[in-house]
Every structure is written in structure tokens, then in C-alpha cells.
Amino acid sequence: MRIEHDLSRFKQIVRGKIRQNLRKYVTHGELIGRKGRELVSIPLPQLDVPHFRYGKNGSGGVGQGDGEEGTQLGPGGESPGGAGQAGSDPGAHILEVEVSLEELALILGEELELPRIEPKGKPNIEQKKARYSSVRRSGPESLRHFKRTYMEALRRQISSNTYAPDSPRIVPIRDDKRYRAWTETELPEANAVVIYMMDVSGSMTDDQKEIVRTAAFWLDTWLHSQYRGVETRYIIHDAAAKEVDEETFYHTRESGGTRISSAYKVCVDLIAREFPPTDWNIYCFQFSDGDNWGEDNEKSLELLTDALLPQVNLFCYGQVESPYGSGEYIRSLEHAFGDGVSKLIVAEIENKEAVYPCLKRFLGTGV
Amino acid sequence: MSEAIFGHRSLTKADFPSQFDMATATFEPLPANLAEIQVRIEGYARDYGLDFYPTIFELVDADQLNAVAAYGGFPTRYPHWRFGMEYEQLSKGYTYGLQKIYELVINNNPCYAYLMRCNGLVDQKLVMAHVYGHCDFFKNNYWFSQTDRKMMDEMANHGNRARRYMDRFGVEEVETFIDACLSVEDLIDVHSPFVKRFENRDKYDFGKAADQEDEPPLPGRFQSKDYMEPFINPPHVLSAEVDRLRKEREQQSRFPAEPVRDVMLFLLEHAPLKPWQLDVLSIIRDEAYYFAPQAQTKIMNEGWASYWHSTIMTRQGLEPADIINYCDHHSGTLASSPNKLNPYKLGIELFRDIEDRWNRGRFGKAYEECDDWTAKRNWDTKAGLGRQKIFEVRKIHNDLTFIDEFLTLEFCREYKLFSFGYNPSTDAYEIESREFPKIKQQLLFNLTNIGRPLIAVRDANYKNRGELFLEHQFNGVELKTSYALDTLVNLHRLWTRPVHIETVLDGAATILSFDGTEHKTEKSGEIKT
Numbered sequence: 001m002r003i004e005h006d007l008s009r010f011k012q013i014v015r016g017k018i019r020q021n022l023r024k025y026v027t028h029g030e031l032i033g034r035k036g037r038e039l040v041s042i043p044l045p046q047l048d049v050p051h052f053r054y055g056k057n058g059s060g061g062v063g064q065g066d067g068e069e070g071t072q073l074g075p076g077g078e079s080p081g082g083a084g085q086a087g088s089d090p091g092a093h094i095l096e097v098e099v100s101l102e103e104l105a106l107i108l109g110e111e112l113e114l115p116r117i118e119p120k121g122k123p124n125i126e127q128k129k130a131r132y133s134s135v136r137r138s139g140p141e142s143l144r145h146f147k148r149t150y151m152e153a154l155r156r157q158i159s160s161n162t163y164a165p166d167s168p169r170i171v172p173i174r175d176d177k178r179y180r181a182w183t184e185t186e187l188p189e190a191n192a193v194v195i196y197m198m199d200v201s202g203s204m205t206d207d208q209k210e211i212v213r214t215a216a217f218w219l220d221t222w223l224h225s226q227y228r229g230v231e232t233r234y235i236i237h238d239a240a241a242k243e244v245d246e247e248t249f250y251h252t253r254e255s256g257g258t259r260i261s262s263a264y265k266v267c268v269d270l271i272a273r274e275f276p277p278t279d280w281n282i283y284c285f286q287f288s289d290g291d292n293w294g295e296d297n298e299k300s301l302e303l304l305t306d307a308l309l310p311q312v313n314l315f316c317y318g319q320v321e322s323p324y325g326s327g328e329y330i331r332s333l334e335h336a337f338g339d340g341v342s343k344l345i346v347a348e349i350e351n352k353e354a355v356y357p358c359l360k361r362f363l364g365t366g367v
Numbered sequence: 368m369s370e371a372i373f374g375h376r377s378l379t380k381a382d383f384p385s386q387f388d389m390a391t392a393t394f395e396p397l398p399a400n401l402a403e404i405q406v407r408i409e410g411y412a413r414d415y416g417l418d419f420y421p422t423i424f425e426l427v428d429a430d431q432l433n434a435v436a437a438y439g440g441f442p443t444r445y446p447h448w449r450f451g452m453e454y455e456q457l458s459k460g461y462t463y464g465l466q467k468i469y470e471l472v473i474n475n476n477p478c479y480a481y482l483m484r485c486n487g488l489v490d491q492k493l494v495m496a497h498v499y500g501h502c503d504f505f506k507n508n509y510w511f512s513q514t515d516r517k518m519m520d521e522m523a524n525h526g527n528r529a530r531r532y533m534d535r536f537g538v539e540e541v542e543t544f545i546d547a548c549l550s551v552e553d554l555i556d557v558h559s560p561f562v563k564r565f566e567n568r569d570k571y572d573f574g575k576a577a578d579q580e581d582e583p584p585l586p587g588r589f590q591s592k593d594y595m596e597p598f599i600n601p602p603h604v605l606s607a608e609v610d611r612l613r614k615e616r617e618q619q620s621r622f623p624a625e626p627v628r629d630v631m632l633f634l635l636e637h638a639p640l641k642p643w644q645l646d647v648l649s650i651i652r653d654e655a656y657y658f659a660p661q662a663q664t665k666i667m668n669e670g671w672a673s674y675w676h677s678t679i680m681t682r683q684g685l686e687p688a689d690i691i692n693y694c695d696h697h698s699g700t701l702a703s704s705p706n707k708l709n710p711y712k713l714g715i716e717l718f719r720d721i722e723d724r725w726n727r728g729r730f731g732k733a734y735e736e737c738d739d740w741t742a743k744r745n746w747d748t749k750a751g752l753g754r755q756k757i758f759e760v761r762k763i764h765n766d767l768t769f770i771d772e773f774l775t776l777e778f779c780r781e782y783k784l785f786s787f788g789y790n791p792s793t794d795a796y797e798i799e800s801r802e803f804p805k806i807k808q809q810l811l812f813n814l815t816n817i818g819r820p821l822i823a824v825r826d827a828n829y830k831n832r833g834e835l836f837l838e839h840q841f842n843g844v845e846l847k848t849s850y851a852l853d854t855l856v857n858l859h860r861l862w863t864r865p866v867h868i869e870t871v872l873d874g875a876a877t878i879l880s881f882d883g884t885e886h887k888t889e890k891s892g893e894i895k896t
Contacts, residue, residue, distance in 0.1 A: 006437075007451035009542075050854045055845045056847075062784055063787050072796065
């Protein structure tokens with residue numbers, strides 16, 4: 001189909017594979033979806049052909065409805081409903097749709113990918129593991145299911161009136177025999193573990209923790225929809241760090257100072273203990289407001305450089321904007337590593353809206 | 368192009384059939400029950416006096432319809448990523464249940480229209496009735512009179528030519544050039560098919576000024592006695608006359624002599640392009656002219672089609688069992704969500720308003736000058752001219768003249784229209800006014816030149832260096848600078864010499880330039896308001 005050809009051409013341009021010069025025109029239109037009470041956007045990349053167009057001060061139009069003069073219709077980002085082009089707009093209504101979590105993750109899936117995932121795992125591990133979980137009518141005698149076979153024979157004899165309660169002799173015939181059967185479960189070829197680290201110190205307000213949890217939640221949702229067999233571990237820290245379960249990670253409230261190195265320490269131990277890098281793809285996501293204790297920075301960077309980065313596939317650091325702190329940690333990271341280390345990705349998250357761009361920065365396919 | 372109804376009923380995710388080769392497949396003929404409905408609806412339409420080319424309906428599924436819609440209603444176009452993007456948006460919107468195209472019809476002889484297979488029978492009836500409205504409009508509206516009625520074939524030819532060039536000169540090369548052409552596709556003169564802008568010049572006419580290049584122009588004098596000279600030939604009049612003549616002479620020596628609105632034609636005639644490039648440019652230009660009337664008559668066209676589907680369906684088309692479904696979909700099409708103007712709604716209500724006014728004689732001098740409010744409200748001369756009038760309106764008007772002529776104060780009040788604009792201090796769009804003149808002015812502004820800035824070639828030999836100088840005929844609204852600069856880059860690709868556009872930025876006349884390597888922004892001094 002010809003349209004398929006045009007479509008793949010468009011996708012290649014958007015991904016930056018061809019026509020690099022056009023990429024700067026990529027804008028992200030969106031459809032609005034709804035998940036529970038939250039609105040989510042379904043990204044739709046768009047490429048504009050530049051034309052001579054009116055700018056913002058000419059983007060007025062005529063609308064219909066109630067409201068006083070001065071009533072706001074919508075933020076300045078986009079024209080409300082395209083009514084500015086009353087004459088040429090096809091009357092496309094942007095509507096909200098219910099989207100399930102799985103669908104959302106699928107949508108995200110077109111935009112994101114887990115970078116640098118490699119097939120790892122013990123070479124002697126069987127690819128398929130058998131588990132006896134069902135019963136069949138045929139099989140080797142060694143696997144005969146005695147109880148089921150007896151039941152079948154009994155049932156047959158009763159229903160055919162050959163069962164004598166006085167001398168209960170049950171003789172199974174071929175049709176009665178039941179055998180244990182197995183199903184095969186596939187083991188994931190590439191083992192991956194995702195380790196989340198969150199700063200829960202006093203300088204992190206509830207809003208910021210909310211942002212971090214939103215980001216972690218979406219990462220989690222997406223990862224689980226896309227990759228089977230992903231392990232997840234959670235670490236929280238203030239001045240001291242500990243490994244916690246999912247429930248605690250998403251709901252804990254703590255306060256105290258900040259020592260990022262403590263989290264790194266726990267993380268290094270965790271990797272050493274459970275996830276040897278030879279067998280596992282390791283992804284670390286750290287969130288903090290970057291307000292680390294001054295003398296701890298050096299120690300943190302040291303741990304990161306020597307112990308963490310060599311072992312992990314990817315280390316992402318997301319920094320939320322802090323009303324109190326200096327947020328200097330991101331700068332010391334940038335200063336120490338520059339752009340040279342491709343395993344390390346840093347992003348600043350100013351508010352909830354920035355969560356999605358941040359995810360794309362972490363896991364973007366370049367869309 | 369397509370006249371697409373984007374209904375907004377949500378649907379469940381549909382299972383698309385796997386790859387379907389549209390290039391080789393012919394659409395199947397209508398099944399008997401739909402063919403029978405078509406005959407009936409067509410009969411009703413003719414009885415009402417609608418006049419249309421033969422109309423062929425094709426039954427397609429959602430994926431095919433999205434593809435056709437992405438191609439602007441045609442089964443095939445020249446290869447370009449833009450269509451892929453459209454398709455992606457349409458099919459994503461459809462998959463997630465955000466939008467659905469109900470119908471699509473092409474201005475062609477015969478007219479082609481598409482019916483979506485999964486639509487219910489009521490929908491198919493509604494769409495057919497709607498389509499006959501469009502077909503009548505295409506055939507009879509004056510603004511469509513110069514469009515190519517064999518565009519279906521022409522588009523296929525365009526596709527073949529572009530594909531051939533891609534085979535010979537490379538996809539990248541041709542696609543890049545198409546992008547550049549698309550950047551100026553709206554720089555056409557929508558009125559040019561109807562007027563003769565330039566007299567054919569005699570090739571021996573070298574202009575009056577040719578021989579007297581260096582002499583100052585001589586003003587005409589009246590005979591007079593010496594003592595009357597200052598009165599009969601006042602010096603300031605004479606010097607004004609000299610200025611006028613000088614300007615005129617300048618005008619004639621300038622190329623082009625008059626500003627040319629059809630920038631694409633100008634490029635075709637004068638830009639140093641290779642033959643295949645000229646052909647591609649002319650393809651894009653032909654298509655731009657073909658699609659222009661549809662943008663010019665969106666409100667009327669949709670209004671007219673909606674008027675007829677509503678008339679035909681409610682009077683003849685509907686079975687009792689269809690009523691609920693019909694009402695649901697009809698109101699979905701005409702729904703005006705808060706703060707949005709729906710061209711379908713505006714169009715149909717204006718046509719109904721006109722019909723009502725001419726039925727009751729609410730027009731003309733006596734009615735306009737009547738000061739008595741109650742008399743005016745109950746005005747009814749039983750003129751009964753409504754039907755006749757709307758047929759006349761659909762023949763001669765386009766959206767601009769339609770709104771100018773028929774949008775009334777009463778209409779604005781009844782439909783709660785308002786004008787809105789961008790307020791930089793709050794960074795938001797706000798309702799600006801509910802005053803009738805302002806609303807009308809705003810709407811007319813949005814419709815003028817299809818809502819695009821007026822741009823013309825003023826000088827093709829700027830600074831005597833063969834540079835292209837465009838002027839933006841400033842009307843109070845500034846250009847979007849980032850887009851303008853990028854457009855200049857594409858224009859430079861066509862003209863191959865430096866290009867400039869004079870416009871107004873931040874209240875000052877400004878010349879934006881691109882010389883092939885870098886942009887320059889230069890204030891030309893004079894302050895314009």
C-alpha cells in the first residue's frame with residue numbers, strides 16, 4: 001500500500017534516520033486520553049512545512065458560547081479549539097478517551113526503549129523450564145496419575161452399573177487412565193533489574209516526592225509491559241539508606257539530612273549480593289532534589305565512578321526542583337562527567353508536566 | 368479535497384485488517400441494499416432541484432478510508448512523507464476512538480464518495496444525502512467553476528511523474544525539492560482564475576520611457592499669460608506631477624511592474640530551475656489551485672451539505688426506527704463544544720436564517736429602515752422566496768462574501784458568538800468582545816485570503832543583483848518570525864539567489880533576508896502602525 005511507504009518515510013524522518021535538517025520542525029501534537037481522573041496525552045509527532053503564517057497576535061478568532069469579556073478560554077500555548085481558523089478548520093474535536101494502563105504503556109512503548117539491553121544470564125540455565133501442572137489422557141506409565149485414574153474408573157463403573165458396593169473392585173481400562181503433564185515456561189533471555197533510588201530527606205517536599213513517584217510509577221508500568229522478567233528494587237535514603245519494598249517506596253514519609261553516597265553504597269551492596277553484572281542488565285534510576293551535604297559529593301562521585309557506572313547498563317539521575325536546596329548535585333555530576341559518559345543521563349524535572357520529557361530523555365528512542 | 372466530517376463519537380478499538388494493497392485493488396461495487404438506497408436518495412435530491420455530476424459511492428473499511436483521507440480524498444498522490452503523517456494521525460485518532468471520518472467526497476466529474484463499511488444503515492443514508500449536497504455545491508458554486516473536473520486522473524498522473532523523477536534523480540533530491548515547493552504552496556492568487564491581471568504585452572512596445580531614460584520627466588502645463596502663470600500652473604502642483612511621473616517611470620522599469628501575488632507562477636516563469644523541478648513546482652501549484660476553493664467555501668459547503676442531509680432525511684429518508692440514531696449523529700456533527708465555532712453549524716444555521724428571512728420578506732429597504740421593534744420582529748410579507756434565495760447564494764458566494772452579506776446582529780446574539788484574541792499579559796486566549804461589528808470583523812479577517820498573510824513579489828532584481836524581494840502587505844498582524852525565516856530558506860532553494868521579505872516586526876518595518884548561508888534581520892526604519 002502506498003500510504004505505508006509514505007508512513008515509513010515519515011517515521012524515519014521523525015526518528016532522525018534521514019533528512020536530519022527536517023527534525024527541528026518536529027512538534028509533538030497530542031491526543032488527550034484519560035486514566036481515572038488523570039488526563040494523559042497520547043503523543044503524535046508532527047512535522048511542519050514552514051509557511052508564511054500569522055504570529056500569535058493574529059491568532060484571534062470567533063467562538064461560540066457563554067462567558068464575559070475577558071473570560072479566559074485557554075492557555076497561550078495553543079489556540080482554543082482551532083477556532084482561529086474558523087473557515088478552514090475541519091472541525092476536528094479533540095476528545096478525551098479512556099485508556100487502560102496497558103494501552104498507555106503500549107503507546108509509550110512506541111516512543112521509549114530500554115537502551116543497551118543485552119542477552120545475559122547463566123549459559124547453563126535452561127531456556128525452558130518444565131512444570132507439572134496439568135493432566136492428560138496419554139503419557140508414559142511412569143507418569144500415571146493414580147488418584148485421577150482411580151476416580152475416572154470409579155465414575156465409569158458407577159455410571160455403567162458395573163460397580164458393586166459389596167465388593168468394590170475397580171479395574172481401570174485404557175480410557176480411564178490419566179497422566180501428569182507439564183507445561184513449559186520460558187525463562188527471560190535477558191535478565192534485567194531496575195533499581196530505584198529516592199531521596200526522602202527533609203528538603204524533599206510532598207510535591208516533589210509526588211513527582212518522583214509519578215516518574216517511577218510510569219517507568220515501572222512501562223518496563224513491565226515491555227520486558228518480561230524485569231526485577232525491581234527500591235532504595236530510599238536520607239542521611240542513611242535502606243532497601244524497601246514497593247509499598248514503602250511509594251508511601252513513606254521521612255525527614256533528615258541527605259547523603260547520596262549512602263544510597264549508592266546500598267545499591268553497590270545489592271548488586272554485589274543479588275545481581276552480578278555478568279548475569280544481569282542493571283538499570284539505576286535516582287531521584288533527588290540535589291541538595292546533598294557538601295562533603296558527601298566527593299564520596300558520592302567516587303562511588304558512582306568506581307563502583308556503579310562500570311557495572312550498570314544505564315544510570316539515570318532525575319533532579320526535581322527544590323524550593324529550599326541549591327540543587328548543586330546535578331551540576332557537580334555534569335562537571336565531573338560532562339557529556340562524555342553515555343551511561344549516565346541526567347535530567348531536571350521542574351514539575352509534573354516535565355515527567356514525560358524526562359522519561360523520554362532517559363529511555364527515548366530519539367523520537 | 369475531502370469534505371470530511373469528523374464525528375466525535377467514541378468507538379471501540381477496531382481490528383484493522385492486515386495490509387491491504389490499495390494500488391492494485393479496486394473497490395467493490397455497492398451491495399444491493401446500499402445501491403437501492405442510493406437510487407432513492409439521489410431521487411429525493413433531484414426532486415429538490417439539486418444538480419450534480421454522476422456520483423459514485425465506494426465502500427471502504429476504516430484503514431482504507433484513513434489512507435484516502437490522508438491523500439486528500441484521492442486514491443493516490445505523489446509520494447511524500449506528509450501523507451504518511453496525516454495517515455498516522457487519522458489512524459491513531461480512529462484507533463483510540465477520538466475521531467472518525469464519516470464521509471469523504473471528491474470534487475470531480477464523476478464525483479467519488481466513500482462510505483465506511485462499518486457504519487450503520489442510517490449513517491450511510493445520512494452520508495449519501497450529505498454527499499449530494501456537496502456534489503451540487505461543487506458543480507454549481509462559481510468558485511469551483513475553474514477547477515479541474517478530471518482531477519482524479521490528474522492526481523494519478525502527478526504521482527507517476529513524481530515517482531519517475533524520484534527513480535531518475537533520487538528520492539531524497541526530489542523530496543527535498545517538494546518540501547521547498549510546499550513551503551510556498553499558499554503563495555497563490557486565489558482570484559487569478561477569474562480575472563485577467565496583466566494585459567498581453569505587445570513585443571514591440573518598449574514603453575514610453577525607454578528613450579528618455581536620463582531626462583527629467585516634463586509635467587503637462589496649461590497655456591497662460593506670464594502674470595497668470597503661478598495661478599494656472601501652481602509650482603507645487605507641477606512638482607507633484609513630476610514626482611508622480613518619476614514614480615510611474617520607476618514602476619515601469621521595475622520588474623515585475625506590479626506586485627505579483629501568484630509567487631508560484633512567478634517562480635515557474637523566472638526561477639532558474641531544471642525541467643523536472645519546473646514540472647514538480649507546477650504540480651504543486653496546480654494542486655494548490657484545485658484545493659483553494661474548498662478552503663474558501665468551507666462554511667458554505669458544509670452548511671449546504673448539512674442543510675440538505677437534514678432536509679432529505681427528516682422529510683423522506685428516515686424510517687421510524689432510524690430516528691434516534693439519526694438525531695444522535697446529526698447533533699454530533701453540528702455540536703458546537705463550548706468556545707468553538709463549528710463550520711457545519713455556522714453554515715447550516717446561516718442558510719436556514721437566510722431561507723427564513725427571504726420566506727418572510729425580512730430584507731430590503733423597508734425592513735432595514737423599520738424602527739419599530741415589535742413590527743420588525745413579527746415582520747412577515749409571505750414573500751416565500753427562501754428556497755430560491757439559498758440556491759442563488761450557493762451559486763455566487765464564498766465564505767468571505769457569505770459572512771459579509773448575511774451575518775446579522777440578530778444571528779450573532781442568538782448563537783452567542785464572540786471574538787477572542789491572545790492576551791500577552793496573561794498568556795492566554797480571552798474573550799475580547801461581544802459587539803457585532805467586532806465579531807464580524809474578526810471573522811472576516813480569519814477568512815480573508817483563507818486566513819493567511821498577503822504576500823507578493825515586489826522586485827525580482829532587488830539591489831540590481833537579481834535578488835528576490837517579497838512584500839508582506841501588512842494589515843496589523845505580524846508574521847510568525849521563526850516560520851518566516853525557515854520559509855525564506857526554502858524559497859532560496861527555488862530562487863537560488865538571496866531572498867528578502869519586507870514585513871513589520873514589533874511595530875517597525877523590517878526586512879528579513881536569507882542569502883544561502885545566514886539570516887539577516889534589518890529594520891528599514893519607518894514606523895508603521
